[in-house]
Amino acid sequence: MTHSVAILGASGYTGAELVRLIATHPELRIVALSGERKAGMPMASVFPHLRHLDLPDLVKIEEIDFSVVDLAFCALPHATSQAVIKELPRDLKIVDLSADFRLRDPAAYEKWYGKPHAALDLQKEAVYGLTEFYRDEIRAGRLVAGTGCNAATGQYALRPLIEAGVIDLDEIVIDLKAGVSGAGRSLKENLLHAELSEGFHAYSAGGTHRHLGEFDQEFSKIAGRPVEVQFTPHLIPANRGILATVYVRGEAEVVHATLAKAYADETFIEVLPFGDHPSTRHIRGSNFVHIGVVGDRKPGRAMVIAALDNLTKGSSGQALQNANLMLGIAEETGLMLAPCFP
Amino acid sequence: MTHSVAILGASGYTGAELVRLIATHPELRIVALSGERKAGMPMASVFPHLRHLDLPDLVKIEEIDFSVVDLAFCALPHATSQAVIKELPRDLKIVDLSADFRLRDPAAYEKWYGKPHAALDLQKEAVYGLTEFYRDEIRAGRLVAGTGCNAATGQYALRPLIEAGVIDLDEIVIDLKAGVSGAGRSLKENLLHAELSEGFHAYSAGGTHRHLGEFDQEFSKIAGRPVEVQFTPHLIPANRGILATVYVRGEAEVVHATLAKAYADETFIEVLPFGDHPSTRHIRGSNFVHIGVVGDRKPGRAMVIAALDNLTKGSSGQALQNANLMLGIAEETGLMLAPCFP
Amino acid sequence: MTHSVAILGASGYTGAELVRLIATHPELRIVALSGERKAGMPMASVFPHLRHLDLPDLVKIEEIDFSVVDLAFCALPHATSQAVIKELPRDLKIVDLSADFRLRDPAAYEKWYGKPHAALDLQKEAVYGLTEFYRDEIRAGRLVAGTGCNAATGQYALRPLIEAGVIDLDEIVIDLKAGVSGAGRSLKENLLHAELSEGFHAYSAGGTHRHLGEFDQEFSKIAGRPVEVQFTPHLIPANRGILATVYVRGEAEVVHATLAKAYADETFIEVLPFGDHPSTRHIRGSNFVHIGVVGDRKPGRAMVIAALDNLTKGSSGQALQNANLMLGIAEETGLMLAPCFP
Amino acid sequence: MTHSVAILGASGYTGAELVRLIATHPELRIVALSGERKAGMPMASVFPHLRHLDLPDLVKIEEIDFSVVDLAFCALPHATSQAVIKELPRDLKIVDLSADFRLRDPAAYEKWYGKPHAALDLQKEAVYGLTEFYRDEIRAGRLVAGTGCNAATGQYALRPLIEAGVIDLDEIVIDLKAGVSGAGRSLKENLLHAELSEGFHAYSAGGTHRHLGEFDQEFSKIAGRPVEVQFTPHLIPANRGILATVYVRGEAEVVHATLAKAYADETFIEVLPFGDHPSTRHIRGSNFVHIGVVGDRKPGRAMVIAALDNLTKGSSGQALQNANLMLGIAEETGLMLAPCFP
Incomplete structure (x- = not known):
């Protein structure tokens, strides 16, 4: 039909x-x-x-x-x-x-x-x-x-962890890198090729990016209490792709196992083997999300890294x-x- | 099945x-x-x-x-x-x-x-x-x-024209621009990102590129006499795509009509309206070929411009x-x- | 002072x-x-x-x-x-x-x-x-x-050859590739990073680019008779640099020797050894011009390739x-x- | 002389x-x-x-x-x-x-x-x-x-802050983004243009990157006690430039004032106005360092963002x-x- x-x-x-x-x-x-x-x-x-x-x-x-x-x-x-x-x-x-x-x-x-x-x-x-x-x-x-495309990326990394209660809700940092197509086809000087290529920078740091509204709403709803993350987006000289490097407090293996279990039956979400790093080039133009978890040398801290194509x-x-x-x-x-x- | x-x-x-x-x-x-x-x-x-x-x-x-x-x-x-x-x-x-x-x-x-x-x-x-x-x-x-990927691009631009006898066989120049993925995944210094990005250059100019073997074989076969083109490939800082700018002698409208007719029933070959310029970004990752024809200010001369994705x-x-x-x-x-x- | x-x-x-x-x-x-x-x-x-x-x-x-x-x-x-x-x-x-x-x-x-x-x-x-x-x-x-930046590039390749009478004035093709900064800091859709990067195309082909006015004026003046070149500019996903691949009729070695002699005392013009290909990355951000000459397999034909930084x-x-x-x-x-x- | x-x-x-x-x-x-x-x-x-x-x-x-x-x-x-x-x-x-x-x-x-x-x-x-x-x-x-080039970037952001005692030494996260030329001219598959361009990824996350040796040595020396930072480098599709986004605990204005004072007489270190974001494109090819400080919406937290050219x-x-x-x-x-x- x-x-x-x-x-x-x-x-x-x-x-x-x-x-x-x-x-x-x-x-x-x-x-x-x-x-x-x-x-x-x-x-x-x-x-x-x-x-x-x-x-x-x-x-x-x-x-x-x-x-x-x-x-x-x-x-x-x-x-x-x-x-x-x-x-x-x-x-x-x-x-x-x-x-x-x-x-x-x-x-x-x-x-x-x-x-x-x-x-x-x-x-x-x-x-x-x-x-x-x-x-x-x-x-x-x-x-x-x-x-929001950034909001989706951060949530894929974090929702199951908040749900399972395996990370500290007050110590979440999302350092996000995004390609330029997320800004759309609008005529802005800072989106010109000559301005953007060969360089990279943070923008809207410190809690001013609009996608924080979604993070706040969704994370607080799951947690049953207010959750406020730190969030710094960066603009990268590539057209497609978002990579969120999320710093969390929790046992890295537990974090990995929680994500792997949560997404085990999901067609589009791939949790990589523990310690592997995803890359935006490996999801480019597709509907897939790649998520990696790496433990830090500081005990009880981990990085969750999620990659997806902002347009897809x-x-x-x-x-x-x-x-x-x-x-x-x-x-x-x-x-x-x-x-x-x- | x-x-x-x-x-x-x-x-x-x-x-x-x-x-x-x-x-x-x-x-x-x-x-x-x-x-x-x-x-x-x-x-x-x-x-x-x-x-x-x-x-x-x-x-x-x-x-x-x-x-x-x-x-x-x-x-x-x-x-x-x-x-x-x-x-x-x-x-x-x-x-x-x-x-x-x-x-x-x-x-x-x-x-x-x-x-x-x-x-x-x-x-x-x-x-x-x-x-x-x-x-x-x-x-x-x-x-x-x-x-060959370059050989395919040049042939899509030229075969119907040689077949129909509407261009001068001794005055064909193929100035070709290609992305880097055509060179494969081989470890060569000149394929490094730091070497290649932000710059562009010709290589194997003057009749030394191997794909000339295909041009010579195929064009001579169609024409029933030896045809030798001039061919200069260039390496462009993009991953996918070939654009061949082919300089021919012939009436531009006839050239366009000949190509449009030859490819009228072909699913993958799109002849653009007369005067339009194709771009590699518009065939990227696909099996399509876009061909444009532009007449020169010098009467009896035209450019045929063909774009395809070298990997597809x-x-x-x-x-x-x-x-x-x-x-x-x-x-x-x-x-x-x-x-x-x- | x-x-x-x-x-x-x-x-x-x-x-x-x-x-x-x-x-x-x-x-x-x-x-x-x-x-x-x-x-x-x-x-x-x-x-x-x-x-x-x-x-x-x-x-x-x-x-x-x-x-x-x-x-x-x-x-x-x-x-x-x-x-x-x-x-x-x-x-x-x-x-x-x-x-x-x-x-x-x-x-x-x-x-x-x-x-x-x-x-x-x-x-x-x-x-x-x-x-x-x-x-x-x-x-x-x-x-x-x-x-004009394109006009300069083509003239560095051609002026001494026209002056010396070593090429056919009616058979000159300038296939030019240029980075995007030449288009300036203007807000145009086709200059956006997302539009321009990862692809390349010809534009203003066939004798409509304004820099032809300069080519016509200068080449005709040197030759003492009207000279009309063919000229096809292309936009390349890089910020700086112009590479002109100029197809001429003349003995390649003579072409090379003529250019080498003409520029022997020039601080900023480097004529490469015969057969070498220049690259825009090697003049990037500088006031230098690199010029290469390659002979074609077809006798009496040569390519002069000139590279300079459009902004410098x-x-x-x-x-x-x-x-x-x-x-x-x-x-x-x-x-x-x-x-x-x- | x-x-x-x-x-x-x-x-x-x-x-x-x-x-x-x-x-x-x-x-x-x-x-x-x-x-x-x-x-x-x-x-x-x-x-x-x-x-x-x-x-x-x-x-x-x-x-x-x-x-x-x-x-x-x-x-x-x-x-x-x-x-x-x-x-x-x-x-x-x-x-x-x-x-x-x-x-x-x-x-x-x-x-x-x-x-x-x-x-x-x-x-x-x-x-x-x-x-x-x-x-x-x-x-x-x-x-x-x-x-080390990464080590330099992080130290420019942090040394005066550790010296002045205005940040929490146990809560430092350095999320660093670097262009590819820092990896040198070596023949590695992951440095090829086709591998690297159009994508970005973290590597050596979790405390395995060698430049941590320098961070540990220098920060501990200044502090007079062991200091261990979290450090995640990322590879970005650009040739030159490092941008370190450093998450610290401390009053943002104090952080900014401390850096501004420390570098007031330095020719090559520019502390931007409070709230401004530096970009690698603005120090490209030069010996300058641009440092920005932004306060987070969470009180007592700030981001110090430092940019320099890794090769210069x-x-x-x-x-x-x-x-x-x-x-x-x-x-x-x-x-x-x-x-x-x-």
């Missing part, structure tokens, strides 16, 4: 990544693509790498006939997303890739995103889209909120995985592409 | 690329992987990006039971390849990715590769593996010789496409992956 | 490169830096790599007291440059890095830059700034027009070299920095 | 970097270059970017007449270095760039480098070469041991700075080159 999907905001990188993945998905058909500023253009003009596909031209959202759409992916900027989704049919299944429906607490949304939420009723309905931990809710959900498992792959669940399709359909190395 | 395949030389980049492609191929099963120096190791140690797959460990070639193999991919270095294939069962279907069986003329082989060919009887039997132009022979063949369409994707034909599988099976951009 | 210089347009890459070079120049002192949109900011905010220097803050041009300025570098966009220079004191020495004063013929300017020239009297006065070929004029000049010898280094001449300083002062490799 | 220097091990990256820096040094003259495997070759063959310089050919060490050498730079691999230096004249000034003379304690050397030290008497004599902290000893020294301030620039002191030359001579950006 084939399901019809629309992609709103198809002229950005996460939109293009959705098309790339759906291109070989046997049960999904793309019936509409929107792009406000590029409405009227063929997708092949906006993303020439997709020119071999038979795709609808980009249109404005209001031109889409949602009565023939089974599920819509919303790959719009935050704030825009809530405004758009508010106007969509209330029975349309939606996977939102923006930040708009990730945070349960309206005050938290306002704190991290700088303005009040404009669709609070929808926010209540939304399910947090970290598939492996919200599978049942997602399957039953109508509106699923994709997670960190956003569009995750979105498709959730859409599969929502549509009753086998979860891994269309997502078994092997990483593209070298 | 599932066919069993072996990959000889699976510890190099073309071997890994074959595994990546076959990973989602519904009708092929990998039953053996060889790697001389790495025999005994799991593939996940040699290529951690493939660790999610259930693959046989690397073995030595002599350990493989070829009676259960329907087709073997030979991704070995040239010279080694002919020695190995000589010893394989004479009824085994083989797709060879080395240079050993590309040249019909033993003297040409010796000229370009520096030593006499050691398996002349096999060489006679071999079919040149440029799929779109040797489809029937490949379908009927037992031993198919994959083309330039070697392992081509090999799989040929294997599909040899095994009676639909030609494009397992090869419809969209390019990975950004 | 110390000369006072101003840099107009100091917030772009060529402006920053001028500051980098002048930083260790013993006879120049920067007394003013302008940047329209960034006026009021310290240079260290705009270019943190220059923060160790004691530099004036950025101001608007009208705030500069030119009575204390011995020479002004104009690193403004074309069209802006002519408007600004028109208003500057008529006795101020100026090195202009824009395209505005490169073309002698007003009609040529209008053809390539799309609008009439607005300062024709100044254009008449201007000296073309390719130092090695206009040394006396530059020394005596008041307004020197820096060349291709613009700001050239500008400083010219300023030295205009101020009576030894030509190579401040320009002997060795290339930065790796 | 001109001093004569020799560079032993001039065929590696730190050797080449020494030549690059000395090229514009007004008081040093290179009289000998050694390279065991490349003896007999001109330096221009080994490093074409240095071809404009008038340099002696590479020779074997035993061919050098040390009676005319005022100071030798030893850029040899560890273990080799101690064997070579043992045989050099006992009154020759030496700056060693290897790891051989960094550790005071023979047991520590054996622990980190896997074999006993073979020149214990020389080791006693050696001065640790972190210029800003051992200036007097270096000025008076005969044998100065260059620091991390090894060859540091070596030259020390050589200047040893020869009575102004310390910053030849080292004021501005960073090369973009």
Whole structure:
């Protein structure tokens, strides 16, 4: 059976990544693509790498006939997303890739995103889209909120450890390195090739990065008490990939065993042998997560290192995985592409 | 129906690329992987990006039971390849990715590769593996010789033009730019990141690059007279991709129309609208070829620009496409992956 | 003796490169830096790599007291440059890095830059700034027009050959590869890291690139008859460097000897041994030009390959070299920095 | 006055970097270059970017007449270095760039480098070469041991803080990111462009990296008690640059003020305004160190982020700075080159 999907905001990188993945998905058909500023253009003009596909031209959202759409992916900027989704049919299944429906607490949304939420009723309905931990809710959900790509990486490293109570909740440091595509296709001086290549730097250090809202919400919920991590993101001269080096207090072998057990049955999460280091190049372009655990020379301390592709498992792959669940399709359909190395 | 395949030389980049492609191929099963120096190791140690797959460990070639193999991919270095294939069962279907069986003329082989060919009887039997132009022979063949990746790129740009007689055969310049993965996983100083990144250069200019042997053979055969092109390869700081800028004498619109017509029914060859420029980033990781034609300000001159991924369409994707034909599988099976951009 | 210089347009890459070079120049002192949109900011905010220097803050041009300025570098966009220079004191020495004063013929300017020239009297006065070929004029000049970076590269390869009459003037192909910094610090989608890295492509092929105006003017002037080259620029994923592969008709050894002789006494031009290939990484960050000559297997054909750094010898280094001449300083002062490799 | 220097091990990256820096040094003259495997070759063959310089050919060490050498730079691999230096004249000034003379304690050397030290008497004599902290000893020294490049970066961030007692000595995490040139010009699979570019990973995590020997020695010495840091290095796809993100416990403003005061008079160390993030691209190719301090949202915690160029301030620039002191030359001579950006 084939399901019809629309992609709103198809002229950005996460939109293009959705098309790339759906291109070989046997049960999904793309019936509409929107792009406000590029409405009227063929997708092949906006993303020439997709020119071999038979795709609808980009249109404005209001031109889409949602009565023939089974599920819509919303790959719009935050704030825009809530405004758009508010106007969509209330029975349309939606996977939102923006930040708009990730945070349960309206005050938290306002704190991290700088303005009040404009669709609070929808926010209540939304399910947090970290598939492996919200599978049942997602399957039953109508509106699923994709997670932040950095937030996903840190959570894969930490959730089972917090759940199992094997690490000190007050001593967690996430030093995260990310490629540039996570910043999107926006025209900013600091995203130019000449600015970015051949160098690397931290940014938003000290507790100002918005994905902290997700960490705080999720970790505190699991722990049943407030948990605040330290989090320093860095921008690395590569296009895809996030590597989170997470410093924890706990017995390294126990940490490793806890993660290995938690993910034993997960198709997309690979816990490496104890002591091995993952690399972003080994998950590039795929939906897989590689997690390594190394013990420190200081007893009782360990590093959990998690790697995923921000555009795939960190956003569009995750979105498709959730859409599969929502549509009753086998979860891994269309997502078994092997990483593209070298 | 599932066919069993072996990959000889699976510890190099073309071997890994074959595994990546076959990973989602519904009708092929990998039953053996060889790697001389790495025999005994799991593939996940040699290529951690493939660790999610259930693959046989690397073995030595002599350990493989070829009676259960329907087709073997030979991704070995040239010279080694002919020695190995000589010893394989004479009824085994083989797709060879080395240079050993590309040249019909033993003297040409010796000229370009520096030593006499050691398996002349096999060489006679071999079919040149440029799929779109040797489809029937490949379908009927037992031993198919994959083309050089540079040679493939230049031929996609030029074969229909030579065939149709629309360009001057004595005035062809191929200025080619290639990423580094074509040089393989070999330990050479000039392939180090610190040597290669942030710079670019020509090499083997002036008629010394071995792929000229293929150009000479194929173009002369089509033309029915000797054709010698000028060919300058350049090494570019990117991993995948070849872009050939081919300078020809002929009417630009005729050149474009000739190519568009020749490839109209080809799944993997996309001729862009007249005047458009292809880019390697738009075919990265895929089996597609993008070809653009631009007219020069000097009347009667044109540039044909062809882009493909050296590891996919330039070697392992081509090999799989040929294997599909040899095994009676639909030609494009397992090869419809969209390019990975950004 | 110390000369006072101003840099107009100091917030772009060529402006920053001028500051980098002048930083260790013993006879120049920067007394003013302008940047329209960034006026009021310290240079260290705009270019943190220059923060160790004691530099004036950025101001608007009208705030500069030119009575204390011995020479002004104009690193403004074309069209802006002519408007600004028109208003500057008529006795101020100026090195202009824009395209505005490169073309002698007003009609040529209008053809390539799309609008009439607005300062024709100044254009008449201007000296073309390719130092090695206009040394006396530059020394005596008041307004020197820096060349295009691509135009400089092609001319270093070709001028002595045209002068000496050793190549066929109707059969010249310049296939040029350039890093991205030549496109400046402008916010364009195609200059983003995610768009540009890992891929390469031709652009403005077929005779539409503006630097053809310079090639036509200069080569025709030397030859005493119209000369039109074919020229295809390519964008390469590296920040600095231009490599021009120039296809010529002529005896390769004669070509080599002609270039070697022409540049024998030039400090910054290195002609490599016959058959050697230059690389952009070997001139990176420096004012040097490396030129190689290789003979083709087709008799009477050769490739001249020239490499330089677009920001240094291709613009700001050239500008400083010219300023030295205009101020009576030894030509190579401040320009002997060795290339930065790796 | 001109001093004569020799560079032993001039065929590696730190050797080449020494030549690059000395090229514009007004008081040093290179009289000998050694390279065991490349003896007999001109330096221009080994490093074409240095071809404009008038340099002696590479020779074997035993061919050098040390009676005319005022100071030798030893850029040899560890273990080799101690064997070579043992045989050099006992009154020759030496700056060693290897790891051989960094550790005071023979047991520590054996622990980190896997074999006993073979020149214990020389080791006693050696001065640790972190210029800003051992200036007097270096000025008076005969044998100065260059620091590890990672070790230098971490120490610039931490030494003044440990000295001043403003941070918790038991809670220091150094998460370090480094470009690839620090690994040298050695033929290792993991240093190939195709392996390294487009990806990033941690290595030697958990207390196994050799530079920990230096951290332990120096920090414990300053503190007067054992100090053990956590240290995780990462390999980043860039050639030059180290960025250390150091997590400390202490008041962020106090941390910043302490560093600002400690480095107030240092030419090469720039402490950025409180809250600013340094970047490796802004010190690239230079001898400068940029240090930023950011407070965390968790009270009493801060991040100190230090950036330097591993080949310059991390090894060859540091070596030259020390050589200047040893020869009575102004310390910053030849080292004021501005960073090369973009």
